[in-house]
Amino acid sequence: MATLQLYFLLFLLNPLTIQLKSQLLPITTTISVLDFGATADGITFDTVAIQSAINQISSSGGGTLNFPTNLSFLTATLFLKSGVTLEVEEGARIIAGVREEDYPPEHRLWYLIVADGEKNVGIKGKGIIDGRGEMFVQRKDPKKNIMVSWNQTGNCNGDECRPKLIGFLDSTGVKVEEINLLQPALWCLHLVRCNDTVIGGVSINGDFNSPNNDGIDIEDSNNTVITGCKIDTGDDAICPKTYTTPMHNLTVRNCWIKTKSSGVKFGSGSWFDFKNMLFDNLTIFDSHRGLALQIRDGGDVSNITFSNIELRTRYYDPSWWGRAEPIYITTCPRDQSSKAGSISNLRFVNISAVSENGVFMSGSEGAELSDVSFVNISITYQRWTDFAGGLDDYRPGCQGLVQHNSTPGIIMEYVSGFEIRHANMRWSHSSILNGWNNPLQFRSFTVSNLSFHDLNLSI
Numbered sequence: 001m002a003t004l005q006l007y008f009l010l011f012l013l014n015p016l017t018i019q020l021k022s023q024l025l026p027i028t029t030t031i032s033v034l035d036f037g038a039t040a041d042g043i044t045f046d047t048v049a050i051q052s053a054i055n056q057i058s059s060s061g062g063g064t065l066n067f068p069t070n071l072s073f074l075t076a077t078l079f080l081k082s083g084v085t086l087e088v089e090e091g092a093r094i095i096a097g098v099r100e101e102d103y104p105p106e107h108r109l110w111y112l113i114v115a116d117g118e119k120n121v122g123i124k125g126k127g128i129i130d131g132r133g134e135m136f137v138q139r140k141d142p143k144k145n146i147m148v149s150w151n152q153t154g155n156c157n158g159d160e161c162r163p164k165l166i167g168f169l170d171s172t173g174v175k176v177e178e179i180n181l182l183q184p185a186l187w188c189l190h191l192v193r194c195n196d197t198v199i200g201g202v203s204i205n206g207d208f209n210s211p212n213n214d215g216i217d218i219e220d221s222n223n224t225v226i227t228g229c230k231i232d233t234g235d236d237a238i239c240p241k242t243y244t245t246p247m248h249n250l251t252v253r254n255c256w257i258k259t260k261s262s263g264v265k266f267g268s269g270s271w272f273d274f275k276n277m278l279f280d281n282l283t284i285f286d287s288h289r290g291l292a293l294q295i296r297d298g299g300d301v302s303n304i305t306f307s308n309i310e311l312r313t314r315y316y317d318p319s320w321w322g323r324a325e326p327i328y329i330t331t332c333p334r335d336q337s338s339k340a341g342s343i344s345n346l347r348f349v350n351i352s353a354v355s356e357n358g359v360f361m362s363g364s365e366g367a368e369l370s371d372v373s374f375v376n377i378s379i380t381y382q383r384w385t386d387f388a389g390g391l392d393d394y395r396p397g398c399q400g401l402v403q404h405n406s407t408p409g410i411i412m413e414y415v416s417g418f419e420i421r422h423a424n425m426r427w428s429h430s431s432i433l434n435g436w437n438n439p440l441q442f443r444s445f446t447v448s449n450l451s452f453h454d455l456n457l458s459i
């Protein structure tokens with residue numbers, strides 16, 4: 001026995017083992033961006049210095065590139081390379097260039113910081129990465145800002161031709177921790193076909209009135225964990241989408257959200273399946289929609305849990321999608337060439353909501369919502385803004401906005417298999433004065449297999 005232990009001890013201390021280990025694990029070095037000649041004055045472009053530091057760290061096996069405190073670094077697009085973590089210290093700031101020539105010619109790479117096909121890349125530190133979104137506001141409008149669009153060159157169409165802040169494309173082992181992301185011109189943090197991503201303690205502050213100011217867009221990516229985020233922005237805060245492959249295993253926990261659109265939104269880009277996802281311990285404050293599935297392109301959604309969520313939804317200007325629904329579950333074909341994906345095995349547990357509108361559940365013919373459950377749900381219906389109610393919102397595509405004239409507590413159509421267990425629905429006086437009528441309303445012949453246990457309605 002003693003010999004065996006000694007043998008292990010010798011093995012552990014063997015210089016050969018140590019040497020092997022150091023070859024396997026890259027030596028983690030930290031290098032200051034100042035050593036590469038960054039001016040750090042926030043006025044001169046430091047792109048060349050920063051990029052050569054990234055390249056050198058990556059080619060020598062990886063490490064951390066440090067941006068020291070109290071300094072500002074103006075830059076055009078940076079390409080993050082394998083093995084490199086950017087560490088933006090508290091008080092330090094990376095500032096985005098706002099000219100079209102500050103971004104690469106290919107529209108798909110329009111990010112301030114982008115990793116394209118890399119491994120083990122990250123961003124950390126308590127500093128700031130600032131997209132200067134305010135420079136992209138052409139005309140301020142408290143309803144919805146009119147934004148600058150770089151669509152003159154034919155690089156992209158429409159009014160969404162603006163750079164995103166941070167993108168990880170086709171990358172594995174992504175870590176984004178603690179950082180403060182400010183004022184993206186378009187989406188803020190975008191994952192595309194990534195695997196094994198951790199996003200922790202990230203704070204996002206966008207413009208409440210700017211369209212497409214999404215928080216975190218998780219697209220076609222597997223095994224993503226998001227925890228402890230704080231998102232205060234104009235457009236969808238946490239937004240899973242599928243365009244090219246199915247997406248599995250997304251966990252989102254312990255986040256605080258405020259948005260003029262949806263707190264959590266599936267879609268509307270929804271060409272492939274969404275599977276095995278958990279949203280737990282979220283606070284969604286004064287948002288246009290709480291928990292939303294906006295499936296329009298045929299992808300199927302299954303095994304999704306929303307638990308321990310407190311939310312408050314209110315109306316904003318109807319130019320934004322959303323009508324104050326605390327929970328919104330819809331699937332319909334976007335247009336004549338689309339099909340409706342299925343939505344099944346959806347659980348809502350321990351949800352507490354104060355809301356200006358009811359729950360909206362709408363499947364489609366041949367794509368009924370199935371196996372949906374609400375357990376331990378408390379909803380207080382109340383009105384405190386003056387925006388008109390009584391509209392069903394099927395946007396984008398489908399039936400658009402439909403005049404309905406009443407405001408039920410829960411609307412159901414094309415639902416097959418829905419269980420409510422222990423729910424309290426409470427109406428405040430102001431809500432009754434505002435056209436609230438049926439607690440539950442279902443379009444007959446499209447709804448089956450409902451079961452209600454311990455459902456309490458009160459005023």
Ligand SMILES: *[C@@H]1O[C@H](CO)[C@@H](O)[C@H](O)[C@H]1NC(C)=O
Pocket residue numbers: 069070091
């Ligand atoms: C950074 O700025 C803060 C506030 O002005 C100051 O207290 C701190 O000493 C500065 N740190 C360094 C390393 O210059």
Ligand SMILES: *[C@@H]1O[C@H](CO)[C@@H](O)[C@H](O)[C@H]1NC(C)=O
Pocket residue numbers: 147148149151156157158159160
């Ligand atoms: C370009 O963007 C502007 C501003 O958002 C928009 O009004 C216009 O329709 C867009 N033009 C094209 C060709 O996409």
Ligand SMILES: *[C@@H]1O[C@H](CO)[C@@H](O)[C@H](O)[C@H]1NC(C)=O
Pocket residue numbers: 193194195220221222245246247248
């Ligand atoms: C994610 O997992 C699904 C299911 O296994 C797979 O089809 C898809 O290609 C994966 N995506 C990526 C980016 O690896």
Ligand SMILES: *[C@@H]1O[C@H](CO)[C@@H](O)[C@H](O)[C@H]1NC(C)=O
Pocket residue numbers: 172195196222223
């Ligand atoms: C993605 O994650 C899965 C599950 O952890 C793993 O089997 C697979 O090798 C990963 N893919 C890549 C490209 O790292």
Ligand SMILES: *[C@@H]1O[C@H](CO)[C@@H](O)[C@H](O)[C@H]1NC(C)=O
Pocket residue numbers: 222223248249276
């Ligand atoms: C999803 O997570 C499960 C459990 O950890 C794992 O077995 C599965 O491979 C993951 N799926 C993908 C596509 O990586």
Ligand SMILES: *[C@@H]1O[C@H](CO)[C@@H](O)[C@H](O)[C@H]1NC(C)=O
Pocket residue numbers: 228253254255256281282283
């Ligand atoms: C829930 O999330 C909040 C942050 O929004 C956090 O402060 C709290 O500790 C979390 N609760 C649990 C039980 O993890």
Ligand SMILES: *[C@@H]1O[C@H](CO)[C@@H](O)[C@H](O)[C@H]1NC(C)=O
Pocket residue numbers: 275276277278303304305
């Ligand atoms: C459902 O998703 C959860 C993650 O939220 C996962 O742990 C569980 O294994 C999944 N169930 C099935 C049957 O795949």
Ligand SMILES: *[C@@H]1O[C@H](CO)[C@@H](O)[C@H](O)[C@H]1NC(C)=O
Pocket residue numbers: 307308349350376
């Ligand atoms: C719901 O809340 C109760 C406490 O009120 C807790 O015991 C239970 O674990 C929670 N359910 C989930 C799925 O988190």
Ligand SMILES: *[C@@H]1O[C@H](CO)[C@@H](O)[C@H](O)[C@H]1NC(C)=O
Pocket residue numbers: 349350375376
């Ligand atoms: C619902 O709430 C009760 C009482 O707090 C709790 O015992 C039960 O575990 C909850 N149900 C779920 C599915 O979390």
Ligand SMILES: *[C@@H]1O[C@H](CO)[C@@H](O)[C@H](O)[C@H]1NC(C)=O
Pocket residue numbers: 371372416417418419449
């Ligand atoms: C009714 O729905 C429940 C789930 O809510 C499901 O388990 C059950 O199989 C369904 N029954 C029929 C007859 O469809």
